[in-house]
Structure formats: structure tokens, C-alpha cells
Amino acid sequence: MKILVDADACPVKHIIEKVAKEMNIPVIMIIDTSHILHSDYSEIITVSKAPDAVDIALINRTDKGDIVVTQDYGVATMALGKKAYAIHHSGRVYTDDNIDLLLFERYISKKQRQAGIRTGNIRKRTKDSDENFEQSFRKLCLSHHNE
Structure with missing residues (x-):
């Protein structure tokens, strides 16, 4: 098992590395050439700024059981x-049970934006946001670490 991170705009890289180090899980962070990232723990892979380049590189490196x-x-x-x-x-x-609804909501929001309708505000990250991520991420890692 390894952890792959779409790291361009990821606000929780430090939490990912902290948990991964504790559990000795390798981490690969993928960024495009418009970003600079250094890590003492993670492997950093830089790809072109082409559309979806980070997404494609990430999925091409993803195996069954990875996070x-x-x-x-x-x-x-x-x-x-x-x-x-x-x-x-x-x-x-994300699960097989919730991903279809999330994709549908994204589609509806895109259509509303194209029609000039405001679809909501992006909330600022808080300490609670980070704590919630860490709790969920730690649980996910623990439950699949020895598969």
C-alpha cells in the first residue's frame, strides 16, 4: 500500500506525511511544473502543466489497495x-455508494455556473477542518494498512 496525493492545491500535505511516517507508509506527491514542493519523506513527482497531467500520472501509479x-x-x-x-x-x-451523487452534484453546479447562477462560497480551512481530515485519514490508513 502507498499513498498518492494530488498535491497541487492540497492543504493537508503535512498531515498526510505525519500519519504516513507513523505507519511507515510510502507517499508519492504529484505536482505540475507551476508548483515547487520539497519533502524529507515523500517522493515528489513533477509533471507538465498540460490539462489533467497530474491526474493521469497519479492514476497511472495507483494500484489496488492504495490510498x-x-x-x-x-x-x-x-x-x-x-x-x-x-x-x-x-x-x-469517497465510496462506490457516494461517488455518483457527488459527480451529479458537480455536473448540476457546473450547469448553474454556466447559466450565471452563484453556487456557493468556498469556506476557509480551519483547525477543525484539519482535525477532521486527520481523523478520517488515520482511520482509513489503519483499516487498510495490512491488506
Whole structure:
């Protein structure tokens, strides 16, 4: 098992590394060339800025039983299709039971934005957001660490 991170805009990289180090789980963080990232623990892979380059690189490296950290529902869907686990930065674990509804909601929001309708505000991350992610992420790692 390894952890793969869509790291371009990931606000929880430090939490991922902390938990992964404790459990001795390898981490791969994938970014595009417009970002710079250094780590003493994770393998950093830099790909081109081409559309979806990070997503494709991440999914190509994903195997059954891996954990993928992403806010992209499409990437989460592909991870689930490969029998990997996927978690959002909020701590929501993507599952076969919730991904269809999430994709549908994304589609509806996109249509509303195209029609000029505001679809909501993005909330600022808080300490509670980080704690919620860490709790969910730790649970996910523990439950699948020895598979």
C-alpha cells in the first residue's frame, strides 16, 4: 500500500506525511511544473502543466489497495475503479455508494455556473477542518494498512 496525493492545491500535505511516517507508509506527491514542493519523506513527482497531467500520472501509479488523496471527483472515481481508496481534503471518504451523487452534484453546479447562477462560497480551512481530515485519514490508513 502507498499513498498518492494530488498535491497541487492540497492543504493537508503535512498531515498526510505525519500519519504516513507513523505507519511507515510510502507517499508519492504529484505536482505540475507551476508548483515547487520539497519533502524529507515523500517522493515528489513533477509533471507538465498540460490539462489533467497530474491526474493521469497519479492514476497511472495507483494500484489496488492504495490510498488517493484528491479533491477531484473524477480522480476519485478512477481510483475507486482500480479498487483503491480515495479521500477528500475535507476528510470525506469517497465510496462506490457516494461517488455518483457527488459527480451529479458537480455536473448540476457546473450547469448553474454556466447559466450565471452563484453556487456557493468556498469556506476557509480551519483547525477543525484539519482535525477532521486527520481523523478520517488515520482511520482509513489503519483499516487498510495490512491488506
